[in-house]
Amino acid sequence: xxxxxxxxxxxxxxxxxxxxxxxxxxxxxxxxxxxxxxxxxxxxxxxxxxxxxxxxxxxxxxxxxxxxxxxxxxxxxxxxxxxxxxxxxxxxxxxxxxxxxxxxxxxxxxxxxxxxxxxxxxxxxxxxxxxxxxxxxxxxxxxxxxxxxxxxxxxxxxxxxxxxxxxxxxxxxxxxxxxxxxxxxxxxxxxxxxxxxxxxxxxxxxxxxxxxxxxxxxxxxxxxxxxxxxxxxxxxxxxxxxxxxxxxxxxx
Amino acid sequence: xxxxxxxxxxxxxxxxxxxxxxxxxxxxxxxxxxxxxxxxxxxxxxxxxxxxxxxxxxxxxxxxxxxxxxxxxxxxxxxxxxxxxxxxxxxxxxxxxxxxxxxxxxxxxxxxxxxxxxxxxxxxxxxxxxxxxxxxxxxxxxxxxxxxxxxxxxxxxxxxxxxxxxxxxxxxxxxxxxxxxxxxxxxxxxxxxxxxxxxxxxxxxxxxxxxxxxxxxxxxxxxxxxxxxxxxxxxxxxxxxxxxxxxxxxxxxxxxxxxxxxxxxxxxxxxxxxxxxxxxxxxxxxxxxxxxxxxxxxxxxxxxxxxxxxxxxxxxxxxxxxxxxxxxxxxxxxxxxxxxxxxxxxxxxxxxxxxxxxxxxxxxxxxxxxxxxxxxxxxxxxxxxxxxxxxxxxxxxxxxxxxxxxxxxxxxxxxxxxxxxxxxxxxxxxxxxxxxxxxxxxxxxxxxxxxxxxxxxxxxxxxxxxxxxxxxxxxxxxxxxxxxxxxxxxxxxxxxxxxxxxxxxxxxxxxxxxxxxxxxxxxxxxxxxxxxxxxxxxxxxxxxxxxxxxxxxxxxxxxxxxxxxxxxxxxxxxxxxxxxxxxxxxxxxxxxxxxxxxxxxxxxxxxxxxxxxxxxx
Numbered sequence: 040x041x042x043x044x045x046x047x048x049x050x051x052x053x054x055x056x057x058x059x060x061x062x063x064x065x066x067x068x069x070x071x072x073x074x075x076x077x078x079x080x081x082x083x084x085x086x087x088x089x090x091x092x093x094x095x096x097x098x099x100x101x102x103x104x105x106x107x108x109x110x111x112x113x114x115x116x117x118x119x120x121x122x123x124x125x126x127x128x129x130x131x132x133x134x135x136x137x138x139x140x141x142x143x144x145x146x147x148x149x150x151x152x153x154x155x156x157x158x159x160x161x162x163x164x165x166x167x168x169x170x171x172x173x174x175x176x177x178x179x180x181x182x183x184x185x186x187x188x189x190x191x192x193x194x195x196x197x198x199x200x201x202x203x204x205x206x207x208x209x210x211x212x213x214x215x216x217x218x219x220x221x222x223x224x225x226x227x228x229x230x231x232x233x234x235x236x237x238x239x240x241x242x243x244x245x246x247x248x249x250x251x252x253x254x255x256x257x258x259x260x261x262x263x264x265x266x267x268x269x270x271x272x273x274x275x276x277x278x279x280x281x282x283x284x285x286x287x288x289x290x291x
Numbered sequence: 292x293x294x295x296x297x298x299x300x301x302x303x304x305x306x307x308x309x310x311x312x313x314x315x316x317x318x319x320x321x322x323x324x325x326x327x328x329x330x331x332x333x334x335x336x337x338x339x340x341x342x343x344x345x346x347x348x349x350x351x352x353x354x355x356x357x358x359x360x361x362x363x364x365x366x367x368x369x370x371x372x373x374x375x376x377x378x379x380x381x382x383x384x385x386x387x388x389x390x391x392x393x394x395x396x397x398x399x400x401x402x403x404x405x406x407x408x409x410x411x412x413x414x415x416x417x418x419x420x421x422x423x424x425x426x427x428x429x430x431x432x433x434x435x436x437x438x439x440x441x442x443x444x445x446x447x448x449x450x451x452x453x454x455x456x457x458x459x460x461x462x463x464x465x466x467x468x469x470x471x472x473x474x475x476x477x478x479x480x481x482x483x484x485x486x487x488x489x490x491x492x493x494x495x496x497x498x499x500x501x502x503x504x505x506x507x508x509x510x511x512x513x514x515x516x517x518x519x520x521x522x523x524x525x526x527x528x529x530x531x532x533x534x535x536x537x538x539x540x541x542x543x544x545x546x547x548x549x550x551x552x553x554x555x556x557x558x559x560x561x562x563x564x565x566x567x568x569x570x571x572x573x574x575x576x577x578x579x580x581x582x583x584x585x586x587x588x589x590x591x592x593x594x595x596x597x598x599x600x601x602x603x604x605x606x607x608x609x610x611x612x613x614x615x616x617x618x619x620x621x622x623x624x625x626x627x628x629x630x631x632x633x634x635x636x637x638x639x640x641x642x643x644x645x646x647x648x649x650x651x652x653x654x655x656x657x658x659x660x661x662x663x664x665x666x667x668x669x670x671x672x673x674x675x676x677x678x679x680x681x682x683x684x685x686x687x688x689x690x691x692x693x694x695x696x697x698x699x700x701x702x703x704x705x706x707x708x709x710x711x712x713x714x715x716x717x718x719x720x721x722x723x724x725x726x727x728x729x730x731x732x733x734x735x736x737x738x739x740x741x742x743x744x745x746x747x748x749x750x751x752x753x754x755x756x757x758x759x760x761x762x763x764x765x766x767x768x769x770x771x772x773x774x775x776x777x778x779x780x781x782x783x784x785x786x787x788x789x790x791x792x793x794x795x796x797x798x799x800x801x802x803x804x805x806x807x808x809x810x811x812x813x814x815x816x817x818x819x820x821x822x823x824x825x826x827x828x829x830x831x832x833x834x835x836x837x838x839x840x841x842x843x844x845x846x847x848x849x850x851x852x853x854x855x856x857x858x859x860x861x862x863x864x865x866x867x868x869x870x871x872x873x874x875x876x877x878x879x880x881x882x883x884x885x886x887x888x889x890x891x892x893x894x895x896x897x898x899x900x901x902x903x904x905x906x907x908x
Contacts, residue, residue, distance in 0.1 A: 149778070
């Protein structure tokens, strides 16, 4: 399972304050909070692609790597999962770190040459074109896993997951068929940093992951609220009758 | 089997067991290890059974199918005790002669014994064969003597004596002290001190704690753990129970590959036997300690040998590693403190408890103690399973145990530590094999695979083979490993096809450095070893592929050029008939010519020519 890295949202549950050094500056931060959050709270910007404050970090993108320890015994770790500890010496922009980040961005640029976000981030790191080979110039998915984690951790239905290993790894529904667990909420598409999850809505029907979802209209204004399945999911979680969700938030 | 209610009961049972057994009873021990089984050891054993029956010896001679005898090149192997005569390449047809000559007359069957390839000297007894002389079996000690399905066999050789000692004479701290002082390091490849790992887990406050045995051996050409699980399953169990006692775990799991069905069934049988006899379950040997073991089968992913991926797989999730910390000793299986050790590590534990930490620490080098099992495969004359003290040199392993390079070829490199190990060239043959020395030359100990290569191997092709394996097996979770391996494979393919450039070599080096530092788990971090080591020690081969478009080992087909020597060609047209591309033309009884544009470089013409007129360059 995922190690629960504390986030700013759960500040009050954190351990006692400890001292550590980031880029030569001594700072105080709660123990066990992720290094990424500690660094960002103190004004050290670290780029990320697969981090989201509401989701457990799994360290896929490897952009948030930092160097810890003192020369020559240093180590590259990903800051989104590494806990803040007393006496830690952290470099967020050492040459090794920047080199790793540039390479990661160059690899991602080769994977998804048309992804706007990757182009911008790469350019910010001085990478304008990739020396690596592109398989599919139309590819947009960077396999950050935010959609999968959102579906599992926030929505709580696990309708999609990663499929396969390196050569054909992709985000998919079970057996690439219509998922009966999907409630059509679209959270996966919402959280996707490269907007790659296809999603259409017309005439009261939302289509996502190859499945059509009938949308519920608001009993008051008639605007569509959400797929019926999603409202049923809410009703199940809250224990309220499903009809209580048939009014949109503007008319409530 | 009785259920052992007390120490005295076990001691008495063992005493009677040994008293019942005649040390001079003739025994026929047929190897049923991973090497011999597919060569027909079951048929050989059946032939022995029949022949002994026919000769009225069935009651007198003890016939057993054992674990791996070690020297797999001589499959099927048979050991005759008490004389310790070993026969190799035994077929069911030889059985009648062995029974007649050896068991009845006490004579050695000359044609079935070991013969030294270089000196032609013959050796009938196990102790006279150089392959066995250089070894120091601890983990493999019992493999060729005991019947893996018999708990009595294990008990008769002192089995579960260490457990008795650990449960009743030692405190958990004493056990950990012993393992710590023995200097035992993880045999799965990481080399983390086992005692320290146990101590951290023992100190963890959370309950329950778990014990895991990692039997997900997936390296190509490696079968050390398989041989131990199939040949001596009780040793693994005993080690785990002792470990559980030390850290205070009540539940253990053995994670075995589904592709090792025999290991799964032998372990299951051993668990059932141990449970029936009171070595597992509630109140083990009346000591008040409860512990049980369950088998968890892996579904065939190489990456699940990585400890965090293995734990995910056992929990029912996708077998992907996660960043550490937290380490499994802090938050492992079901987020509880978990000690996870490799099969070989566990099998070492009972011996350390039995014979003492000082004894174990006396074997090996300063920082690497004890012995290590290697599966010696590839271009050596005598392939098989060897167990040598740490610090034995590569030269001793390859030349003394392995009997040198086959077909009288020259040694080129040895790859240690599985697919992500480095290729070590001849200049380091005198390197002592231990964790730190191997690392210093760009390779790893790994779990003990050892693939020897001769001059017929092209190192670019070797690197490509292992990178392709790792690319197929990488879980694809983190960017550097997933995308990096794909790009390295692409560059190596370009080089093999003669399209590579020197810039690409530099790019590959840059990429390797980033992968080694930024990947999540050991797979990505060490995946660069085969590339970096071959680029470092065999750079001229890469350059030959890139600059001259030549593969001097004649392995990379796209770079080969087939031509017909007009002087030698008789015009028999044998090659023309074989060529699938219609690339060979010429008149009958006249010299033929190969159209290089049409040639697909399949090599069929080369094989078809009886006059050696087809040349490769």
